[in-house]
Amino acid sequence: MSDQPDELRICPNCGQANALYTLRCIRCGEELEGLFALEGFESLSEPAGKEPEEDLAPMADILASLDESPLLADENKPEEESLEKAGGTEDGQPEDGKDDPDWLERIRQRAKEEEDAAGALAMGGIALDDRRSHEGRKQVDEAFDEIMRRIREQNEREKARRSRRVESDLVDENGDPEWLRRIRELHPNREDDSQKIQADASVTDSLDDEWTEEELQELLRREIGLPETPDEEAEETITQEVPTPLLPTDEHKPSLSEPIAENFEEEVLQAEPDPEDFHNIPEDDDQTLKNELRDDLPSDEVEETLLADENQTEAALEPDLEESAEPDETLVNEKDGEPVEALELELDSEPEEVSPDLLLLRNQRDRASVFTDIIGQEGRRTIAVLREHHHQSKIGRLVLGLLLILGVILAILLGPPGSVDLPSPAPGMSFAENLNSIDPDEAVLVVLDYQAASRSNIEPLAARTMEILEEKGASLHLVTSNPENLWLDPNQVPDDFIPAGMLGYLAIATGASSSWGEMPIQQALKGDLDLFGEVDQVILISDSAEFVRMWLEQISPWQPRIKTSVITTPVSGPILLPYYDSGQLQGFVAGLADASNLDVEPQTLINQRAYQVGMLLMIVILLLGMITKADEDSQRRAEEQNR
Amino acid sequence: MNTVDLLLLLAGLILSLMVFSYLLGDTLLFGIAMYTLVGITAGFTVVVLLQKVILPMAISPLSALPQTSALLALVPLVLSVLLIWLLFKKSSRLSGIPLAILGGVVAAALIVGVTRGTLVPQLLSIVNAFDQNKMTSGGLPNWTGIFEAFMMLAGVVAVLFVSHHRKINKNQDANAYSWLDGIKGFGQLFIGITFGAIFVGLFSTGLVALIAYIQYLIDFVRLW
Numbered sequence: 001m002s003d004q005p006d007e008l009r010i011c012p013n014c015g016q017a018n019a020l021y022t023l024r025c026i027r028c029g030e031e032l033e034g035l036f037a038l039e040g041f042e043s044l045s046e047p048a049g050k051e052p053e054e055d056l057a058p059m060a061d062i063l064a065s066l067d068e069s070p071l072l073a074d075e076n077k078p079e080e081e082s083l084e085k086a087g088g089t090e091d092g093q094p095e096d097g098k099d100d101p102d103w104l105e106r107i108r109q110r111a112k113e114e115e116d117a118a119g120a121l122a123m124g125g126i127a128l129d130d131r132r133s134h135e136g137r138k139q140v141d142e143a144f145d146e147i148m149r150r151i152r153e154q155n156e157r158e159k160a161r162r163s164r165r166v167e168s169d170l171v172d173e174n175g176d177p178e179w180l181r182r183i184r185e186l187h188p189n190r191e192d193d194s195q196k197i198q199a200d201a202s203v204t205d206s207l208d209d210e211w212t213e214e215e216l217q218e219l220l221r222r223e224i225g226l227p228e229t230p231d232e233e234a235e236e237t238i239t240q241e242v243p244t245p246l247l248p249t250d251e252h253k254p255s256l257s258e259p260i261a262e263n264f265e266e267e268v269l270q271a272e273p274d275p276e277d278f279h280n281i282p283e284d285d286d287q288t289l290k291n292e293l294r295d296d297l298p299s300d301e302v303e304e305t306l307l308a309d310e311n312q313t314e315a316a317l318e319p320d321l322e323e324s325a326e327p328d329e330t331l332v333n334e335k336d337g338e339p340v341e342a343l344e345l346e347l348d349s350e351p352e353e354v355s356p357d358l359l360l361l362r363n364q365r366d367r368a369s370v371f372t373d374i375i376g377q378e379g380r381r382t383i384a385v386l387r388e389h390h391h392q393s394k395i396g397r398l399v400l401g402l403l404l405i406l407g408v409i410l411a412i413l414l415g416p417p418g419s420v421d422l423p424s425p426a427p428g429m430s431f432a433e434n435l436n437s438i439d440p441d442e443a444v445l446v447v448l449d450y451q452a453a454s455r456s457n458i459e460p461l462a463a464r465t466m467e468i469l470e471e472k473g474a475s476l477h478l479v480t481s482n483p484e485n486l487w488l489d490p491n492q493v494p495d496d497f498i499p500a501g502m503l504g505y506l507a508i509a510t511g512a513s514s515s516w517g518e519m520p521i522q523q524a525l526k527g528d529l530d531l532f533g534e535v536d537q538v539i540l541i542s543d544s545a546e547f548v549r550m551w552l553e554q555i556s557p558w559q560p561r562i563k564t565s566v567i568t569t570p571v572s573g574p575i576l577l578p579y580y581d582s583g584q585l586q587g588f589v590a591g592l593a594d595a596s597n598l599d600v601e602p603q604t605l606i607n608q609r610a611y612q613v614g615m616l617l618m619i620v621i622l623l624l625g626m627i628t629k630a631d632e633d634s635q636r637r638a639e640e641q642n643r
Numbered sequence: 644m645n646t647v648d649l650l651l652l653l654a655g656l657i658l659s660l661m662v663f664s665y666l667l668g669d670t671l672l673f674g675i676a677m678y679t680l681v682g683i684t685a686g687f688t689v690v691v692l693l694q695k696v697i698l699p700m701a702i703s704p705l706s707a708l709p710q711t712s713a714l715l716a717l718v719p720l721v722l723s724v725l726l727i728w729l730l731f732k733k734s735s736r737l738s739g740i741p742l743a744i745l746g747g748v749v750a751a752a753l754i755v756g757v758t759r760g761t762l763v764p765q766l767l768s769i770v771n772a773f774d775q776n777k778m779t780s781g782g783l784p785n786w787t788g789i790f791e792a793f794m795m796l797a798g799v800v801a802v803l804f805v806s807h808h809r810k811i812n813k814n815q816d817a818n819a820y821s822w823l824d825g826i827k828g829f830g831q832l833f834i835g836i837t838f839g840a841i842f843v844g845l846f847s848t849g850l851v852a853l854i855a856y857i858q859y860l861i862d863f864v865r866l867w
Contacts, residue, residue, distance in 0.1 A: 394668060401666040408850075408857050456855035457848055483691040484684065499696045506752060523699050543848075553760025554752060570844035574837060582768035584760075590844070592851060606854055614850040 147220065186362070400621060407617050411610035418609035420593075420602050427573075427580045428597035430587030431565050434537075435465065435598075440473035442536040445562075447505075447551070448480040448494055454543035455488055457569045457591045460605045462492060462541045464598045465567060479531070481505070496525050502550045508532065509558040538564045545572035552584050652863050659856055769795055801830030 008017040009032055016027035024031055176184075438444065446466075450458050469476055480486065480494040481501045498504040499521070507521045508531045525531055540548055548566050556564060566576060566588035573590030580588065589595070595602045602608060661676035701723065704716035722741040729738035771777070772792035778785055804826050 398666050404853070405663075405666075405857070408854055409861070412854070412858060412861055453852060454848060456852045483688045486691060487687070497691065497695045499692070499700070503748070503752070521700070523703075524695065549761070550756070553756030557756070557759040570847040571841060573844055574840040578765055578768070582764045584764055591847060593847070606851055607858060610854045610857070611850060614854065615847075618846055618850075 151219075404614060404617055407613045408610045411613040412607050415609055417603050417607045418612060420608045420611075422593055422596065422602075424597050425594065427577070427585070427588045427590070428594035430580070431567075431589050431594075432587070432597040434563065434565050434586040435468055438469065438472055438474050438537060443475045443477065443534045444469055444537045444539060445531070445535040446476055446478045446539050446541060448478060448485040448492065448541050449482050449547050450485065450488075450541060450543040451482075452484060452488060454569050456606070458541060458543060458567060459488075459492075460592065460600070461567045461589050461595060461598060464595070464600050465539065465541075466492065468598070474537075477531075477535070496531075498524055498531075502547075502554055505551070506554045506558075509555045511558070532559050532562065535559075535562055538562050539567065540564065541567045543569045543572065545575035548572065548576060548585075549579070552579055556584065652866075656860060656863055659860060769799060772796075797829070798833045801826055802833050803830070805830035805834065 009020055009022060010017055011025035011028060011030055011032060013030035014025060014028040016025050018026055018032060022032060466476070477496075478492060478494040479496045479498050481498045481504055483497070485492075485494060486497065498508070500507070504521055504524070508525075511530070511532070538551075540551060542548055545568065548568065552564065556562070563586045564584070565586040566572075568576065568588055568590050570591035570593065573588070576585060576588055576590075579585045589597055592602050592605050595605060658676050658679070661672040664670045664672040701716065701720050704713050705720075707713040722744070725735075725738050726741045728735055729742075732738070769792075772788075772795055777788045778792065780788070804823075
C-alpha cells in the first residue's frame with residue numbers, strides 16, 4: 001500500500017484515481033497525460049528529508065532507462081521483470097511503485113516543462129506498446145485457439161473411433177478397412193496415394209492411442225510455424241510449457257499459467273514473418289485433402305455403422321437367424337437406399353479427376369443421408385422380436401394336440417390294452433433290492449413332494465412301495481413340506497407337515513437341540529422330536545429332480561448313515577443317474593416303465609396300447625419336423641446362392 | 644357310487660375339458676380352470692399354514708412368557724412383521740433385515756451343500772471309476788468298466804470344453820483350432836443325448852398323464 005496517497009494520478013476525463021505508472025485510466029481508458037514530468041527532475045513526492053539528485057542525467061541515460069522500465073519493457077520477459085523487482089526489493093525500494101525512482105521523477109518534471117517532447121516520446125512508447133500488445137496477443141490467441149480446436153476435434157474423433165472400433169475394423173478379404181475402400185472408390189487412379197494414406201492411417205491410429213510429449217511438441221511446432229528441427233532451447237521451452245496433462249478433454253480443459261501464455265506470445269512473435277501458418281483455412285492441395293479425408297472418413301464410417309450395429313444387435317439376440325447379420329456390410333454401402341451395384345456404377349461413371357470440393361460435398365451428402373436414416377428410424381423397432389407369432393404355429397399346435405388325443409382315444413377304445421416287456425434298468429433293480437433288504441425293525445422315513453399333475457406316474461409306484469414296506473413290518477413315517485400332498489392321496493396322508501421346505505428339513509437334520517427348550521420347528525413334529533434319530537431308510541417320493549438334489553446336498557451330509565432311494569417321474573431319471581452312479585442314491589424308479597421292478601405289470605396301471613400310439617405319433621411328428629426343417633434350410637441356402 | 648362321488652366326477656370332467664380347451668388357445672375356459680386351481684390351492688395352503696405353522700410356532704409360544712423359549716419365539720415373529728410391513732412400504736430398510744437374513748442363510752446353505760453334496764461326490768465318483776478293482780475282473784481287464792471310466796472322463800471334459808470353447812470362438816479365428824472343434828462336437832454329443840433323454844422323459848410323463856385322464860373321462864362316460 002502506498003504511504004503517499006497524493007501520488008495517485010487523477011484521470012482528467014472521469015476523475016478515477018489511477019496508479020502512478022498507469023498509462024491509461026483503468027476506468028475510461030483515457031490516456032493519462034503528464035506522465036513524463038521532466039522539468040526540474042525533482043520529485044514532488046519526495047520526502048522533505050531526502051536530498052535531491054545531484055546531477056541531471058543525460059538524455060541517453062534517460063532513454064536507456066526507459067528501455068529498462070517495467071512499464072515499457074516487453075511483456076514477454078517476465079523473468080527479467082521479476083529479477084528487476086527482486087532487485088528493487090533488495091535495494092529497499094517499494095515494489096508498488098509509489099516511491100518513485102529519481103529518474104522517473106526527473107522525466108516527469110521534464111515532461112511538464114517540455115510538453116511536446118515528452119508527449120511525443122510518450123506517444124511513441126504507447127503506440128509501440130499498443131501495437132505489440134494488441135497484434136501479438138491477437139495472433140497468439142488465434143494460434144492457441146486453433147491449436148486447441150484441432151486437438152479437441154482430434155480427440156472427439158478418437159472417442160468416436162474407439163467406441164466403434166469393432167465396426168471400423170471391418171476389413172475385406174484383402175485386409176483393407178472399409179474407409180480405405182471408400183477412399184479408393186473416390187480416388188480410383190490414386191492407388192499409391194491410398195496406400196500411403198493407409199500407412200499414415202495406421203500411424204495415426206497408433207498415435208491417436210496415446211499422445212506423447214514428442215508428438216505434442218511436433219504438433220505445436222507445426223502449428224506455430226517453428227522449424228522442423230528446432231534448437232534445443234526452443235524444444236526445452238516447449239517441453240516445459242506444454243506438458244502431457246494438457247491432453248484435450250472436455251472435462252479438463254487445459255489452462256495456461258501466465259508464464260506459459262507469455263512464452264506462447266514469444267514463440268509466435270518469433271514466427272511472425274510467416275503469418276500464413278495461423279490461418280484457419282485448410283490448404284487446398286492434395287496432401288491436405290488426403291489428410292482431411294483420412295481424418296474424416298473413419299469418423300464418417302462410425303456414423304454410418306450405427307445402422308450396422310443395430311443389425312448386429314438383432315443378430316446377437318436372434319442367433320437362429322444367422323443370415324440376418326450378413327447384410328451388415330451391404331447396409332453401409334446402401335445408406336442412400338441404393339443398391340451396391342448402382343453405387344459402384346455411379347462411382348465408376350464419375351470423372352477420374354474429382355475436384356476436392358466435390359469430394360467434400362459428397363462427404364457431407366453421405367453424412368446427411370446417414371442422419372436422415374437415423375432420424376427416419378425414430379420410433380421404429382430396432383431390435384427384432386425374438387419370436388414372431390405365426391398363425392400357422394397355433395394351427396399346427398391344435399392339429400398336433402387333436403391328433404394325439406384322437407390317437408389315444410382310439411387306442412383306448414379299440415383293441416386290447418396291450419402289454420409291454422421292457423428291460424429293467426439298473427437303478428430300478430437297485431431300488432427293488434434295497435426295498436427288499438429292509439428289516440422289519442427298521443424305520444423308514446417317507447418324504448412326499450409331488451404335484452397333482454404327476455400323480456399318475458408316482459402314486460401307483462408309491463402305493464406299491466408302501467404295500468411292500470407294510471408287508472415287511474417296517475415302521476413308516478410320512479412327512480411333507482408341500483401342502484398339496486396333504487390331500488392328494490387319501491391312502492398316503494402325511495403324519496407331519498414340515499414348513500419352510502428344505503430349510504425346515506435342514507433345521508431338523510442338523511440335530512442341534514437347544515438348551516433353553518424346544519425350537520419352533522420342532523413343534524411341527526407330533527411325536528418324536530428327532531425326526532432322523534431312529535430312521536434307517538429315506539424314500540423320497542418327488543416329481544422334482546431338484547428336490548432330490550437339494551436333499552442329497554443339504555440333508556444327506558448331515559445324516560450319512562441313512563440310505564436314500566427315490567420314486568420319481570421319467571423326467572427326473574436322467575438327472576438322478578449321476579447320483580446313483582456315485583452311490584449317493586441306493587436306487588430309484590422313474591415312472592410306470594419301472595413298475596415291473598416292484599412286481600407290478602405296467603399294463604395294469606395304464607393302457608399300454610395308448611402309450612405306444614402316443615409315442616409313435618410323437619416320433620413321427622419329430623421326424624417330419626426334422627425333415628421339414630432340413631428342407632427349408634436347403635431351400636433357403638439355394639435362394640441365397642442364387643441371389 | 645353315491646351322489647357325492649358322481650358330482651365330483653362330473654366336476655372333474657368339466658374341469659378337464661376346460662383345461663383341454665387350451666388346445667384352442669388361452670381361452671376363457673382355460674383361464675377359469677387355472678384360476679380355480681390357483682385359488683383353491685392358495686386357500687388350502689393358507690389354512691394349512693395357519694393351523695400347522697403360524698399358530699403353533701409363532702403365537703402359542705408367547706403364552707410361555709417370560710421364558711427363554713418364548714422370548715426367542717419373538718424373533719421370528721418380529722421378522723415376520725417386518726416382512727409384512729414390506730407389503731405397505733416397499734422401500735423400508737427394516738423390511739430388508741429378514742430378507743437379508745433369509746438370503747444369507749440360503750446362499751450359505753447352497754454353497755456348502757453344492758460342495759459337499761454334488762461336487763466332491765461326483766469328482767470322487769469319476770476318480771473311483773479308474774479303480775483297479777473296477778477295471779479288472781478275475782485278473783483280466785474289465786473292458787466294460789474301462790470303457791465306462793474313460794467315457795465318463797471324456798464326457799466330463801468334453802462338456803466342460805463346450806462352454807469354454809464357445810467363448811474362445813468369439814475372439815479367435817475358427818480355423819485356427821480345428822481339433823478343438825472336434826472336442827466341442829464330442830461334448831455337444833453328450834449334451835444332446837442328455838437333453839434327448841430329458842425330453843423323452845418329459846413327453847412320457849405328459850403322455851401318461853394324458854392317457855390317465857382320458858381313461859378317466861372314458862370311464863366316466865361308460866358309467867352312463
